Amino acid sequence: MTALTASPTALVANPWALVPPLGHLDAYITAVNRMPMLTLEQEQAYARQLKNDNDLDAAGKLIMSHLRLVVSVSRQYLGYGLPHADLIQEGNVGLMKAVKRFDPDQGVRLVSYAMHWIKAEIHEYILRNWRMVKVATTKAQRKLFFNLRSMKQGFRADAGTDGDMATHRDSLTDAQIDSVARDLNVKREEVIEMETRMSGGDVLLDPAPSDDGEQAFGPIAYLSDANHEPTAVIESRQRDLMASDGIVAALEALDPRSRRIVEERWLKVNDDGSGGLTLHDLAAEYGVSAERIRQIEVAAMKKMKAALQAYA
Numbered sequence: 001m002t003a004l005t006a007s008p009t010a011l012v013a014n015p016w017a018l019v020p021p022l023g024h025l026d027a028y029i030t031a032v033n034r035m036p037m038l039t040l041e042q043e044q045a046y047a048r049q050l051k052n053d054n055d056l057d058a059a060g061k062l063i064m065s066h067l068r069l070v071v072s073v074s075r076q077y078l079g080y081g082l083p084h085a086d087l088i089q090e091g092n093v094g095l096m097k098a099v100k101r102f103d104p105d106q107g108v109r110l111v112s113y114a115m116h117w118i119k120a121e122i123h124e125y126i127l128r129n130w131r132m133v134k135v136a137t138t139k140a141q142r143k144l145f146f147n148l149r150s151m152k153q154g155f156r157a158d159a160g161t162d163g164d165m166a167t168h169r170d171s172l173t174d175a176q177i178d179s180v181a182r183d184l185n186v187k188r189e190e191v192i193e194m195e196t197r198m199s200g201g202d203v204l205l206d207p208a209p210s211d212d213g214e215q216a217f218g219p220i221a222y223l224s225d226a227n228h229e230p231t232a233v234i235e236s237r238q239r240d241l242m243a244s245d246g247i248v249a250a251l252e253a254l255d256p257r258s259r260r261i262v263e264e265r266w267l268k269v270n271d272d273g274s275g276g277l278t279l280h281d282l283a284a285e286y287g288v289s290a291e292r293i294r295q296i297e298v299a300a301m302k303k304m305k306a307a308l309q310a311y312a
Helices: 008-013 025-033 040-053 056-064 067-080 084-101 110-129 139-159 174-184 188-199 230-252 256-267 279-286 290-311
Strands: none
Touching: 025 067, 025 084, 040 056, 056 084, 067 084, 067 110, 084 110, 110 139, 139 174, 139 188, 174 188, 230 256, 230 290, 256 279, 256 290, 279 290
């Protein structure tokens, strides 16, 4: 809304002067409480002008005269920890929707008709912003959410400072759960589930680094499972194939002497944990020098590497 520029005298002369912006909450509330109330005849006349002639000036007067209603309703929802100005703003949206749909020929005052729309917008805003994850999605859950909170406050007020009840200030007893389920005509399990949702808080899965640059610990550190990450699964399967079928295919590409040298040097494991033959053992067996065996081994390994790349 546009800031108020008129003097107090001008405001009296022009009661429809624009009110201050919601950023100045106290000034805004003071201004809307000074807006004149409409009589039944005025309200119906403005409503018919809007309905029949689409008179936006008449719509503005209907809205301005009921802004105090939005302020009054919004105070009922301050306990949810959301900014009062935001609650008023959402309630104003509901008021404008009500004015647009109001039918003066139904015999109902706008204040009664608009109450539903104002509360509906505020309810929707609370459910969108009270938690990152919605606590209520169905109509029945929404009704339970708002009624359960007010009923819990009533239980706390009735308990007073009683020692037995003090231990249950933040949770319902079995008797209270049964009472809520009976009064709201819902299942006992639904009351327990909603109370659990309401008592839980939002937790960042991956907290931002601290001021000293160290990464803060968060649930993401133990919730993530790299073993089932798609890329890791594919890589694991490829390694298994290379370690089994790939090695077999690479060995088949070697001549018998090179294959035996590689198997003795790299693949053979005895029962005592020792490896196969040494370079000197193989050199004595084939009647060549140990250096020659090493050269054959190097050449065989290069050939196997090329075969594995082709296999992959």
